[in-house]
Amino acid sequence: MGNKQIPPMDRFHFVTRGKGRIMRQSKLMRSPYGLQIIENCVTCPHKEDRLFCNLPPAALQRLSEITGSATYPKGATLFVEGQPSRGVFILCAGHVKLSTSSADGKTLILRISEPGDLLGLPATISGRPYEVTADVIEPTQANFISRTDFLNFLRDHGEAALRVAQELSETYQSAFAEMRAIGLSHSAGEKLARFILDWSAHHKSEGGIVRFNLTLTHEEIAQMIGASRETVTRLFADFKRKKLLSVNGSSVTVNDQPGLERLVQGE
Amino acid sequence: MGNKQIPPMDRFHFVTRGKGRIMRQSKLMRSPYGLQIIENCVTCPHKEDRLFCNLPPAALQRLSEITGSATYPKGATLFVEGQPSRGVFILCAGHVKLSTSSADGKTLILRISEPGDLLGLPATISGRPYEVTADVIEPTQANFISRTDFLNFLRDHGEAALRVAQELSETYQSAFAEMRAIGLSHSAGEKLARFILDWSAHHKSEGGIVRFNLTLTHEEIAQMIGASRETVTRLFADFKRKKLLSVNGSSVTVNDQPGLERLVQGE
DNA sequence: ATTAACCTGTGACCCGGATCACGATAGTTG
DNA sequence: CAACTATCGTGATCCGGGTCACAGGTTAAT
Numbered sequence: 001m002g003n004k005q006i007p008p009m010d011r012f013h014f015v016t017r018g019k020g021r022i023m024r025q026s027k028l029m030r031s032p033y034g035l036q037i038i039e040n041c042v043t044c045p046h047k048e049d050r051l052f053c054n055l056p057p058a059a060l061q062r063l064s065e066i067t068g069s070a071t072y073p074k075g076a077t078l079f080v081e082g083q084p085s086r087g088v089f090i091l092c093a094g095h096v097k098l099s100t101s102s103a104d105g106k107t108l109i110l111r112i113s114e115p116g117d118l119l120g121l122p123a124t125i126s127g128r129p130y131e132v133t134a135d136v137i138e139p140t141q142a143n144f145i146s147r148t149d150f151l152n153f154l155r156d157h158g159e160a161a162l163r164v165a166q167e168l169s170e171t172y173q174s175a176f177a178e179m180r181a182i183g184l185s186h187s188a189g190e191k192l193a194r195f196i197l198d199w200s201a202h203h204k205s206e207g208g209i210v211r212f213n214l215t216l217t218h219e220e221i222a223q224m225i226g227a228s229r230e231t232v233t234r235l236f237a238d239f240k241r242k243k244l245l246s247v248n249g250s251s252v253t254v255n256d257q258p259g260l261e262r263l264v265q266g267e
Numbered sequence: 268m269g270n271k272q273i274p275p276m277d278r279f280h281f282v283t284r285g286k287g288r289i290m291r292q293s294k295l296m297r298s299p300y301g302l303q304i305i306e307n308c309v310t311c312p313h314k315e316d317r318l319f320c321n322l323p324p325a326a327l328q329r330l331s332e333i334t335g336s337a338t339y340p341k342g343a344t345l346f347v348e349g350q351p352s353r354g355v356f357i358l359c360a361g362h363v364k365l366s367t368s369s370a371d372g373k374t375l376i377l378r379i380s381e382p383g384d385l386l387g388l389p390a391t392i393s394g395r396p397y398e399v400t401a402d403v404i405e406p407t408q409a410n411f412i413s414r415t416d417f418l419n420f421l422r423d424h425g426e427a428a429l430r431v432a433q434e435l436s437e438t439y440q441s442a443f444a445e446m447r448a449i450g451l452s453h454s455a456g457e458k459l460a461r462f463i464l465d466w467s468a469h470h471k472s473e474g475g476i477v478r479f480n481l482t483l484t485h486e487e488i489a490q491m492i493g494a495s496r497e498t499v500t501r502l503f504a505d506f507k508r509k510k511l512l513s514v515n516g517s518s519v520t521v522n523d524q525p526g527l528e529r530l531v532q533g534e
Numbered sequence: 535a536t537t538a539a540c541c542t543g544t545g546a547c548c549c550g551g552a553t554c555a556c557g558a559t560a561g562t563t564g
Numbered sequence: 565c566a567a568c569t570a571t572c573g574t575g576a577t578c579c580g581g582g583t584c585a586c587a588g589g590t591t592a593a594t
Binding site: 550 | 565566567568569570571572573574575576577578579580581582583584585586587588589590591592593594
């Protein structure tokens with residue numbers, strides 16, 4: 001694989017997070033999450049028919065030459081909102097929080113990225129600064145392609161450019177759905193119900209019962225649905241009281257999916 | 268120019284709008300807006316260094332073959348949210364409102380598109396349904412390229428695919444900015460102030476005084492910033508009282524830009 | 535000119551949820 | 565173990581702004 005790129009772990013880690021100091025790989029590999037280093041995951045071991053899978057061999061070869069791999073500890077920051085775009089990250093393992101925040105400290109979490117996602121794509125393509133901040137919330141491995149390399153690659157390989165356009169379209173549409181959810185809903189309960197249903201759809205575990213792990217704090221959930229922490233706490237209590245769901249530690253079980261769906265409909 | 272495509276004026280016009288019956292071109296051309304039919308505006312007479320301008324001649328030729336042109340009266344609908352994507356529209360003249368609405372009739376206006384914009388791009392690229400509804404709010408001329416033609420064209424012309432990716436990135440980033448504005452602001456006043464500043468930046472007229480035309484109703488402004496119509500009315504009264512701006516008919520003059528900016532900062 | 539349809543302006547009311555202020559539990563770290 | 569810090573749970577308070585109701589004003593259609 002290519003090691004042309006220096007792992008882009010820049011000074012912003014220290015600026016934005018007090019804790020989450022840098023730990024190096026050796027330590028990271030023994031992390032409780034059982035993370036393993038994957039040599040090169042551009043060719044998507046995760047999502048099927050994904051982005052750069054079925055490209056011609058020449059393109060794949062070129063891609064691997066410009067790709068650099070790196071691992072990041074919990075608390076690291078891949079890039080910061082407003083920072084000039086350096087390139088794209090391809091998430092191989094772990095989860096990354098994409099957020100934006102205003103001057104007064106209020107934060108809005110856009111989404112939690114999963115393996116297979118491309119981070120920083122719009123900024124890299126358009127040449128504008130990153131529009132979100134990407135925080136590692138769980139030991140993570142990611143590949144990196146610098147902006148110039150990536151653009152040159154796309155120029156030379158039209159099929160890849162089309163794939164990128166498709167990826168962008170989907171990113172756009174999911175962001176749009178997010179915005180719709182926040183902008184068109186009336187109550188916080190509605191938004192929380194929608195959030196839980198979305199999350200359970202994405203993270204559904206074994207068949208039958210709808211149960212999933214929710215590793216986010218109430219504070220973070222609040223930032224995802226545009227509400228205050230206290231409101232989220234109260235709503236969870238409400239939902240439990242109404243037997244819509246039940247919580248055991250970080251495991252959430254949806255007991256009454258139709259009930260939640262009724263809440264989303266706004267009634 | 269190509270006339271391969273039937274002007275995509277479909278049954279949805281009648282369904283979604285009671286008024287705004289179809290008027291044919293002859294009438295349209297004499298409209299008070301002084302609209303003139305442009306033979307083919309794919310090669311961007313409007314925005315400079317725009318989307319498909321500097322493509323190689325072969326690509327331009329192909330493009331003009333698959334492009335069909337049509338005009339639309341005020342009140343027409345180019346496409347509807349949820350409808351399977353048929354293709355992209357390239358706005359040549361006029362303005363189109365992009366909006367989404369919930370089951371209970373609440374509406375959120377995403378943006379007002381201007382000449383040079385591509386409408387329905389994400390849906391066309393991704394193959395998913397249109398995510399917004401596009402309503403013509405002013406006699407409009409637009410080119411249309413069907414989805415299959417457009418995708419084939421992009422497959423054959425990699426440079427164009429890259430341009431499309433750039434366009435998508437910018438669309439994404441501006442939608443994101445919108446979402447940020449709605450999600451991170453505290454008061455309705457803050458959102459209205461931001462809206463006015465954005466709008467004046469885009470529609471600034473002659474030098475010196477910041478004055479512009481605001482053809483939107485309070486209702487529509489409310490839908491753009493996620494507030495109620497009454498609130499917008501009251502806020503405008505507030506702003507006038509505080510000498511931040513003044514209104515003459517549809518012409519708005521910003522008297523105290525710094526004052527508005529202070530409002531946006533949330534203080 | 536008359537009606538109708540739509541837009542602006544305001545007052546009254548009231549409720550959801552932000553905010554503040556705690557206390558109660560974990561986990562973590564020296 | 566003690567001190568700290570992050571998270572959760574709840575009550576009290578308060579206000580922004582949504583909703584309802586209605587009164588001019590404007591424009592368009594007949």
